[in-house]
Amino acid sequence: MxxxxxxxxxxxxxxxxxxxxxxxxxxxxxxxxxxxxxxxxxxxxxxxxxxxxxxxxxxxxxxxxxxxxxxxxxxxxxxxxxxxxxxxxxxxxxxxTTELNRTHLSYIPLSLRRDVLLFDWWINNADRNMTEVGGNPNLLWKPTEVGKLVIIDHNLAFDPDFDPAEFFRMHVFSSEAEALFADLQLRDAYHLRLTAALKYWPGICDTLPEEWDFIDAEQTIPAHFPFKAVKTLLDRVSTDVFWQIPS
Structure with missing residues (x-):
């Protein structure tokens, strides 16, 4: 765009x-x-x-x-x-769109539920929660299109205080985790997809507005976004640790 x-x-x-x-x-x-x-x-x-x-x-x-x-x-x-x-x-x-609620969940394709779960796990995004008593999944629903999900809000991704155990308890699609992480063929397929996306990382970073590198309008105070730490986080997709669900 x-x-x-x-x-x-x-x-x-x-x-x-x-x-x-x-x-x-x-x-x-x-x-x-x-x-x-x-x-x-x-x-x-x-x-x-x-x-x-x-x-x-x-x-x-x-x-x-x-x-x-x-x-x-x-x-x-x-x-x-x-x-x-x-x-x-x-x-x-x-x-x-309308806000996603629990009645929509069964209409979302299994592959998409897994995609969203794994994406949020990859980027340490703990801001897509929904349990039996409610929550805010930051997902939208197109009522005119069956199974049509819209994903929004990633400003809290790359959370330095991310809690893996809490993530798998609270994520809207946490029920898919056990089967997904145990399937070696699925793991291999996702590894290929995620590493392919990661090849675009340098170009993606280059498209950021230069002013976002600074907190102030005068561009005198660096924002210090942790690019190196975030890249290390994303690179863990090539390690066995990435596929371990905390007990």
Whole structure:
């Protein structure tokens, strides 16, 4: 997708931890846009995961880098748009979906449930939880398309405090883990897919906006995103440890 420019801020979503802004971009479409409030780390994680997920063929919601012009923020006398901020932001298309609930789970193809589980395990994303008593899986459902899942929200991926045991207890598709991790043929197939996606890592990193390397608009305070540690995390797919479910 080509870079976008935000031309109108319509409001702010009350859903999601970062409460993204609802914006119209210069292509005429509506997007959920995350900026300053999502932090540089969160924005970088969003982009890296969206790109890796797309390389794997996962149904990531259409996304792009969107520029928020200075004049939009300067015209905001109320201060309501300050959490969006100016400059580059992460935009995710607002598409005709509803939030996933437990009644949808049986309609999702087994292969896709496994894909999502393994992707989140790979990127240390503990933010896709659903149990019998509820949760927030950060998945959307297209009611007009049977089995059509839409994946969103990866700003909390690469979590340094990731708890493997908690992940397998809480993940929306945790019930698929035992059979998946025990199947050597599936493991080999996933290893090929994940390592193939990882070959694009240098190019993916090169597409990040330069300003995201800094916390401040003047670009004097480095954001210090842990690229080396994240790459090491992703590389563990080629180790036996990756396929061990904690007891």
């Amino acid at each position: 080509m870079p976008l420019t935000v031309i109108e801020i319509l409001g702010r979503s009350q859903e999601g931890r970062t409460e993204p802004y609802i914006c119209r971009c210069d292509d005429g479409e509506i997007y959920f846009v995350k900026g300053k409030a999502a932090t540089r780390r969160g924005l970088i994680a969003e982009w890296l995961c969206a790109e890796l997920g797309s390389q794997l063929g996962l149904p990531i919601a259409p996304y792009a880098i969107a520029t928020v012009p200075d004049e939009l923020i300067e015209a905001d006398l109320s201060g309501a748009y300050q959490d969006l901020g100016r400059g580059h932001a992460f935009a995710s298309s607002r598409i005709g």
